[in-house]
Amino acid sequence: GAGVSQSPSNKVTEKGKDVELRCDPISGHTALYWYRQSLGQGLEFLIYFQGNSAPDKSGLPSDRFSAERTGGSVSTLTIQRTQQEDSAVYLCASRTGSGANVLTFGAGSRLTVL
Amino acid sequence: GQSLEQPSEVTAVEGAIVQINCTYQTSGFYGLSWYQQHDGGAPTFLSYNGLDGLEETGRFSSFLSRSDSYGYLLLQELQMKDSASYFCAVRVTDSWGKFQFGAGTQVVVTP
Numbered sequence: 171g172a173g174v175s176q177s178p179s180n181k182v183t184e185k186g187k188d189v190e191l192r193c194d195p196i197s198g199h200t201a202l203y204w205y206r207q208s209l210g211q212g213l214e215f216l217i218y219f220q221g222n223s224a225p226d227k228s229g230l231p232s233d234r235f236s237a238e239r240t241g242g243s244v245s246t247l248t249i250q251r252t253q254q255e256d257s258a259v260y261l262c263a264s265r266t267g268s269g270a271n272v273l274t275f276g277a278g279s280r281l282t283v284l
Numbered sequence: 285g286q287s288l289e290q291p292s293e294v295t296a297v298e299g300a301i302v303q304i305n306c307t308y309q310t311s312g313f314y315g316l317s318w319y320q321q322h323d324g325g326a327p328t329f330l331s332y333n334g335l336d337g338l339e340e341t342g343r344f345s346s347f348l349s350r351s352d353s354y355g356y357l358l359l360q361e362l363q364m365k366d367s368a369s370y371f372c373a374v375r376v377t378d379s380w381g382k383f384q385f386g387a388g389t390q391v392v393v394t395p
Contacts, residue, residue, distance in 0.1 A: 214385075
């Protein structure tokens with residue numbers, strides 16, 4: 171596609187529920203990132219996929235968070251048993267390959283946990 | 285650990301020049317990037333410095349000194365539309381391309 175697409179754009183859920191956030195990267199981009207941005211804060215690295223290699227999960231804050239990338243394209247970030255502190259904007263970005271330095275971000279998924 | 289330090293907010297008038305500094309301490313360093321984010325929008329790429337020196341792109345310039353672990357973004361001829369948050373980001377790995385972001389600097393442009 172023309173850009174990075176994320177869905178849903180807004181999600182309101184109750185504490186304890188599971189949520190799934192989806193990211194469609196730019197076609198042909200081999201690298202995909204998930205970041206979290208709390209209100210007025212910077213971008214917190216969560217996880218990174220590069221081609222067929224094992225992902226870098228070093229930023230996932232707890233075992234309630236997981237992500238997968240199917241077929242080297244679409245990625246899903248899953249948050250189990252959501253907590254109020256999970257409320258944030260979840261940003262996905264993609265990049266063309268190992269030599270490139272430009273991340274293209276999606277508009278984000280705003281998650282609110284009540 | 286990783287740390288990127290940048291000022292939280294800068295205010296300036298239209299037409300002025302603003303410099304946003306970024307100092308970093310990271311486990312690896314393979315380049316410094318800058319991103320702009322308007323309220324409610326996605327971060328968008330502005331510039332990248334892999335080597336020491338100044339890179340100029342229109343009204344925006346970015347500088348890097350690897351020996352000082354320091355860089356800056358220079359915004360010239362400020363316009364109201366430049367009101368946004370600006371993030372520095374360090375590429376901390378080479379082949380894997382992992383990027384660590386700073387907390388951002390809110391630039392407020394006044395008439």
